[in-house]
Amino acid sequence: MVEVKNFVQGETGEWEVIIGLEVHAQVASQSKLFSGASAKFGGEPNSQVSLVDAGMPGMLPVINQYCVEQAVRTGLALGAEINLVSIFDRKNYFYPDLPQGYQISQYSDPIVGRGDLLVEVDSGYTRKIGITRLHLEQDAGKSMHDQHPNKTFVDLNRSGIALMEIVTEPDLRSAEEAGAFMAKLRAILRYVGTCDGNMEEGSMRCDANVSVRRPGEPYGTRCEIKNLNSIRFLMRAIDYESGRQVRLIEAGGSIDQETRLFNPDLGETKSMRSKEDSHDYRYFPDPDLLPLRLDSDWVAGLRERLPELPDAKAERFVKHYELTEYDAGVLTSETERATYFEEVAKGRDSKQVANWVIGELLGRLNREGISIERSKVGAAGFGKLLDLISQGVVSNSLAKKVLDEMFSTGEEAAVIVERKGFSQVSDEKQIEKYVQKVLDENLEKVEEFKNGKDKLLGFFVGQVMKLTGGKANPQMVNKILRDLLSK
Amino acid sequence: MGAKNSLAGLTVVEIRDGLRNGDFTVGELVDDHIHAAERAKNLNGYITETPDLAKDMASKSDDKISRQELGSLEGVPVAVKDLFCTKGIRTTAASKILDNFVPTYESRVTENLWGAGAVLMGKANMDEFAMGSSNITSAYGPAINPWKRESDGDDLAPGGSSGGSAALVSAGVVPVAIGTDTGGSIRQPAAFCGVVGVKPTYGRCSRWGTIAFASSLDQAGPITRSVHDAAIVLEAMSGHDRRDTTSVDRPVPQFEKFLSQSIKGLKVGIPKEYLSDSLPTEINKLWGDGGQWFKESGAELVDISLPHTKYALPSYYIVAPAEASSNLARYDGVKYGMRVSDKSLEQQYSKTRGSGFGPEVKRRIMIGTYVLSAGYYDAYYIHAQKVRRLILEDFNSAFKKVDIILTPTTPNESFGLRDKLDDPVAMYLNDIFTVPASMAGLPAISVPCGLSGTGLPLGLQLIGPAFEESRLFQFGEKLERAAEFSKQPSSYVG
Amino acid sequence: MDLDKETVASVAKLCRIEIQEQDLTPMAQELSNILSWIEQLREVDVSSCEPLSSVVEAELKMRDDTVMDGDLAEDVVGNAPDSTNNYFLVPKVIE
Numbered sequence A: 001m002v003e004v005k006n007f008v009q010g011e012t013g014e015w016e017v018i019i020g021l022e023v024h025a026q027v028a029s030q031s032k033l034f035s036g037a038s039a040k041f042g043g044e045p046n047s048q049v050s051l052v053d054a055g056m057p058g059m060l061p062v063i064n065q066y067c068v069e070q071a072v073r074t075g076l077a078l079g080a081e082i083n084l085v086s087i088f089d090r091k092n093y094f095y096p097d098l099p100q101g102y103q104i105s106q107y108s109d110p111i112v113g114r115g116d117l118l119v120e121v122d123s124g125y126t127r128k129i130g131i132t133r134l135h136l137e138q139d140a141g142k143s144m145h146d147q148h149p150n151k152t153f154v155d156l157n158r159s160g161i162a163l164m165e166i167v168t169e170p171d172l173r174s175a176e177e178a179g180a181f182m183a184k185l186r187a188i189l190r191y192v193g194t195c196d197g198n199m200e201e202g203s204m205r206c207d208a209n210v211s212v213r214r215p216g217e218p219y220g221t222r223c224e225i226k227n228l229n230s231i232r233f234l235m236r237a238i239d240y241e242s243g244r245q246v247r248l249i250e251a252g253g254s255i256d257q258e259t260r261l262f263n264p265d266l267g268e269t270k271s272m273r274s275k276e277d278s279h280d281y282r283y284f285p286d287p288d289l290l291p292l293r294l295d296s297d298w299v300a301g302l303r304e305r306l307p308e309l310p311d312a313k314a315e316r317f318v319k320h321y322e323l324t325e326y327d328a329g330v331l332t333s334e335t336e337r338a339t340y341f342e343e344v345a346k347g348r349d350s351k352q353v354a355n356w357v358i359g360e361l362l363g364r365l366n367r368e369g370i371s372i373e374r375s376k377v378g379a380a381g382f383g384k385l386l387d388l389i390s391q392g393v394v395s396n397s398l399a400k401k402v403l404d405e406m407f408s409t410g411e412e413a414a415v416i417v418e419r420k421g422f423s424q425v426s427d428e429k430q431i432e433k434y435v436q437k438v439l440d441e442n443l444e445k446v447e448e449f450k451n452g453k454d455k456l457l458g459f460f461v462g463q464v465m466k467l468t469g470g471k472a473n474p475q476m477v478n479k480i481l482r483d484l485l486s487k
Numbered sequence B: 001m002g003a004k005n006s007l008a009g010l011t012v013v014e015i016r017d018g019l020r021n022g023d024f025t026v027g028e029l030v031d032d033h034i035h036a037a038e039r040a041k042n043l044n045g046y047i048t049e050t051p052d053l054a055k056d057m058a059s060k061s062d063d064k065i066s067r068q069e070l071g072s073l074e075g076v077p078v079a080v081k082d083l084f085c086t087k088g089i090r091t092t093a094a095s096k097i098l099d100n101f102v103p104t105y106e107s108r109v110t111e112n113l114w115g116a117g118a119v120l121m122g123k124a125n126m127d128e129f130a131m132g133s134s135n136i137t138s139a140y141g142p143a144i145n146p147w148k149r150e151s152d153g154d155d156l157a158p159g160g161s162s163g164g165s166a167a168l169v170s171a172g173v174v175p176v177a178i179g180t181d182t183g184g185s186i187r188q189p190a191a192f193c194g195v196v197g198v199k200p201t202y203g204r205c206s207r208w209g210t211i212a213f214a215s216s217l218d219q220a221g222p223i224t225r226s227v228h229d230a231a232i233v234l235e236a237m238s239g240h241d242r243r244d245t246t247s248v249d250r251p252v253p254q255f256e257k258f259l260s261q262s263i264k265g266l267k268v269g270i271p272k273e274y275l276s277d278s279l280p281t282e283i284n285k286l287w288g289d290g291g292q293w294f295k296e297s298g299a300e301l302v303d304i305s306l307p308h309t310k311y312a313l314p315s316y317y318i319v320a321p322a323e324a325s326s327n328l329a330r331y332d333g334v335k336y337g338m339r340v341s342d343k344s345l346e347q348q349y350s351k352t353r354g355s356g357f358g359p360e361v362k363r364r365i366m367i368g369t370y371v372l373s374a375g376y377y378d379a380y381y382i383h384a385q386k387v388r389r390l391i392l393e394d395f396n397s398a399f400k401k402v403d404i405i406l407t408p409t410t411p412n413e414s415f416g417l418r419d420k421l422d423d424p425v426a427m428y429l430n431d432i433f434t435v436p437a438s439m440a441g442l443p444a445i446s447v448p449c450g451l452s453g454t455g456l457p458l459g460l461q462l463i464g465p466a467f468e469e470s471r472l473f474q475f476g477e478k479l480e481r482a483a484e485f486s487k488q489p490s491s492y493v494g
Numbered sequence C: 001m002d003l004d005k006e007t008v009a010s011v012a013k014l015c016r017i018e019i020q021e022q023d024l025t026p027m028a029q030e031l032s033n034i035l036s037w038i039e040q041l042r043e044v045d046v047s048s049c050e051p052l053s054s055v056v057e058a059e060l061k062m063r064d065d066t067v068m069d070g071d072l073a074e075d076v077v078g079n080a081p082d083s084t085n086n087y088f089l090v091p092k093v094i095e
């Protein structure tokens, strides 16, 4: 790994941007962390709320084993230490969407400790980002401020949903790195299936701690930008915030430690709370919950059953399928993509498959904004299309048209080829007739060719293809043309 | 004052026998208890009475009896401290802030009682959110101790926080009341009112649906007029509950079986730290009598030391308020209860909580908030939790030497309603003998054993090892038999 | 341990309990008395012991991940001082 310096230029010199992230990832569970209410997205107001989630008097939390398991699996996937004893603490503060008056979280003794994540940055280098910890905690409800001129509406459907808070060391040095980190983390969460990574629905969101310093100097004062719900917003917020801090310091000002919000419409961050309102959360161990003790054999079992992770998979793709690192990276960035590729590649030319999946299929999916698992073109059907190419039934260029058709209708490749009459003409006599016709109609050019203008071969091929609607087998057209022209 | 031939005043055992023999119906029994409550109105023992529901439950109970389906508490009238959530019935915790809160759910303990056939008579008065040792902090006015001094007729405190529960049982209004005990809130009022009170081991009864005061200490328990009754009721209340993960998954013994078991050869620990210069001689003497009675039953007295006893109360006054400050944060005027409206949410919170909570509750929330706040957490809260471990270790080593521990329940008899109002610490000292067992989570019983010089009841406390409530009943029955405590209070209506 | 008026005011703010200005001083006195009584705990040497947060010596019991609760919006908001369409209502929070 090369040490990449990532400095930004200010008026007075270079600045280094220091970023640490706190990512909230919703555990992909059916029910909430401490209650049996549904954790599904949406729902009528307060319909996915148990008496526990509503903070009714005398209600008690009972922990969801599945959520504990997913936190441990995520920790293992991040190569992190699993703490066999962890504690649930209460974080006390008043807010209408916090019905108990405290959030159950983990403070001093989280379930997962130190880990690392290797992040490939698009500009072509890799950085190792330290994971400080991962802990389990409850989500809050939702306050809506735009329903009424002087009232806030509170819906507790999200109250009590299980979140994993993943905290990084201040190891990130640019918006690009932060974006790449989020993408990689998201990929891993989706690989192990512990979080669906759906940022639009809020199942993954993050807070960014941003500060700037002159190279070699100690850390500057940081600001926390809250609740960034897309990678794009995260990157824009960091760029804006670091720029703001540099300009402020260069103008002789200083940074206040504060919480800020990013406004995507303005592309700006603005201060959220004043300082005198600083919180004292009075954390203490939740007396309703005993310490969480994990069995080391159980943890070892989870480790063994962990699926192959993106880095390992990419390495295997390079070795086994002889792909470039780039292609392997693209194909393994999502577990569904990798599975799709491997299914298609079974018994086929892996490089051709990689080219077609990356160049053709992913391109079309991206344009339409569809994920590969929702594509109408399944791996089996896609494989059959590639078979038609290698069997010479359809040409490369027509195959792309077939794929367009498959992409929108979901029909089988063979059916489309048949219906559209796309099958390649490979009958020698048939092709010979077409070639002869082209030569007969272009006697002057034939003469020129014979006088040494070799380039005209392409012209003749083109004419034959035009005549046959692209269906003639190009190799045969070439061969027959040469034969007839050399006569 | 008791009405002639009233069925009020019967014990659980007597009710059980009477119903089995067909001497009376549950309907008759419940009617007499409704009337007894009318005669005892001046005690202010109930916050909410539920006569219609009681009659309804009584007729269902009579149907069951006609089918020979008797639960262990079939037909037994019960008052429940207003800290237990009861479905469809206003539950107040004796606080203005919960006024008109009607739970849509039933606490596990009361659900167990109804399952055993018990009949709800009403919700008993208590100190607000169970914070107090006098029942004076109730937003519904204090409950009154049915006992009076021989010298004057002054109203006295029934003790607290389960003061209404103890007063109702003592006065013969109900045979059974359910209380909760955090630092002595069952045992102290039982002692003040001359009745039996049991705080089981932490984890024996589910806390689900019981309004929390201090989660690591709160336990439900029975208040009755006999040790035998307490054994029957505790068995019915207890049991594991998957909805309370601090409730313990272990079988509930048939406590009744242990009442008659001999204590010959067993060892009774007498902790020297419970003796102080300020302990009234009559209490000290009663304590000595208790030991003597055990000796006469063949047990051996063993001097033991519980060196951290004196630190139990001050550490309790860190731990309990800390937990309470967090547990009571949910009373914010948003989801239920009282609201003092304001345009500003922050103002609304402060005004609602400022006027919804009474002075003692506010005091404890303030202390709890302070000891948890940044910079003080380690010095107070962590320190107290460490002392708590030392207290537990004291008991653990004592129980290597003895089978049970005998102490006075309280350092004093009941006092006048206004006596300790302006000195919170003096009030807290009421629980000095009950708090150590609470901090260690151990089971304890208070048995009425005699009268003070002014004619007020005094109790002795037995503390057992964890989950050995059986021993409380085994020894408690001996104490009860020897003490022959049979005097009834002046306001007895049974 | 002496608490001053300002500390009492800031603690009261933290736990959202309104205390009238004239009550701050008496409250400070009262709390100081309680805290100085609590101070006797300082005598105890706790250097060799771990804090005890639960007396229950059992494993934390867990539940399976099944949806078995909810669908009781009317019950959830039924006791609320102000609600509409099953939402809780509070004075507008300006963010």
Ligand SMILES: [Mg+2]
Residues within 6 Å of the ligand: A022, A207
């Ligand atoms: Mg954060």
Ligand SMILES: [Zn+2]
Residues within 6 Å of the ligand: A024, A137, A165
């Ligand atoms: Zn968080």
